[in-house]
Amino acid sequence: xxxxxxxxxxxxNWKMNKTPSEAKALIEELKPLVAGKTGCETVICxxxxxxxxxxxxxxxxxxxxxxxxxxxxxxGAYTGEISAKMLTECGVEYVIIGHSExxxxxxxxxxxxxxxxxxxxxxxxxxxxxxxxxxEQRLSGITDxxxxxxxxxxxxxxxxxQMKNVIIAYEPxxxxxxxxxxxxxxxxxxxxxxxxxxxxxxxEALAQATVIQYGGSMNAGNAAELLAKLNVDGGLIGxxxxxxxxxxxxxxxxx
Ligand code: 13P
Numbered sequence: 001x002x003x004x005x006x007x008x009x010x011x012x013n014w015k016m017n018k019t020p021s022e023a024k025a026l027i028e029e030l031k032p033l034v035a036g037k038t039g040c041e042t043v044i045c046x047x048x049x050x051x052x053x054x055x056x057x058x059x060x061x062x063x064x065x066x067x068x069x070x071x072x073x074x075x076g077a078y079t080g081e082i083s084a085k086m087l088t089e090c091g092v093e094y095v096i097i098g099h100s101e102x103x104x105x106x107x108x109x110x111x112x113x114x115x116x117x118x119x120x121x122x123x124x125x126x127x128x129x130x131x132x133x134x135x136e137q138r139l140s141g142i143t144d145x146x147x148x149x150x151x152x153x154x155x156x157x158x159x160x161x162q163m164k165n166v167i168i169a170y171e172p173x174x175x176x177x178x179x180x181x182x183x184x185x186x187x188x189x190x191x192x193x194x195x196x197x198x199x200x201x202x203x204e205a206l207a208q209a210t211v212i213q214y215g216g217s218m219n220a221g222n223a224a225e226l227l228a229k230l231n232v233d234g235g236l237i238g239x240x241x242x243x244x245x246x247x248x249x250x251x252x253x254x255x
Pocket of ligand 1: 013
């Protein structure tokens with residue numbers, strides 16, 4: 001399959017930004033800028049408290065709403081956590097799982113990431129699974145091993161049918177929020193390593209059909225170059241997704 005047959009997915013990850021009223025204002029600004037841009041799937045992943053506002057404000061538009069995390073249990077004594085069913089009932093379609101900030105600051109491991117992926121898929125959510133190496137790993141020349149291992153561990157027990165609802169976001173940790181972007185060649189190469197890992201796990205047809213995004217300081221100025229690469233099927237965008245104009249330029253670049 002050639003790249004043009006894969007969907008392109010541009011997703012914003014707002015992280016811990018925007019109150020509900022700010023969220024509404026940003027979405028209202030974004031809506032006309034991305035209206036009719038059907039060449040990619042446009043997703044905004046927002047804080048839990050912004051979900052209701054985001055779902056309401058995006059009704060009838062081409063913008064889909066995602067969450068930034070989900071718990072692995074169906075329900076129970078997990079103070080402060082949110083289940084997959086709670087998200088689907090609120091109208092959420094996508095969920096980011098395994099973001100490096102969750103791994104770094106909140107003790108998430110490949111095991112808990114895998115549990116979350118399973119719970120999200122069971123509930124009918126589409127998963128954006130984040131993987132990527134830290135700076136020391138890239139400098140040691142073990143990036144390929146790291147992303148391949150994360151892919152295998154995080155998708156353990158996920159079958160080919162479920163993989164239709166999985167997007168992988170390759171996010172080199174050293175490029176997140178640093179202004180340091182992977183070069184288009186680095187992004188393409190490592191997304192290619194992930195695709196080869198998927199091929200070994202599920203076969204080449206599934207690997208070629210899977211959307212693999214790049215994330216890490218993607219912005220209005222560098223998106224076109226990154227998205228042009230053979231193995232890069234979209235972007236997961238942090239900082240630039242908080243500015244309607246910048247995010248819409250990235251959506252334009254994906255058309
Ligand atoms: P920045 O685009 O701010 O580097 O963040 C990337 C990211 O972490 C998206 O999930």
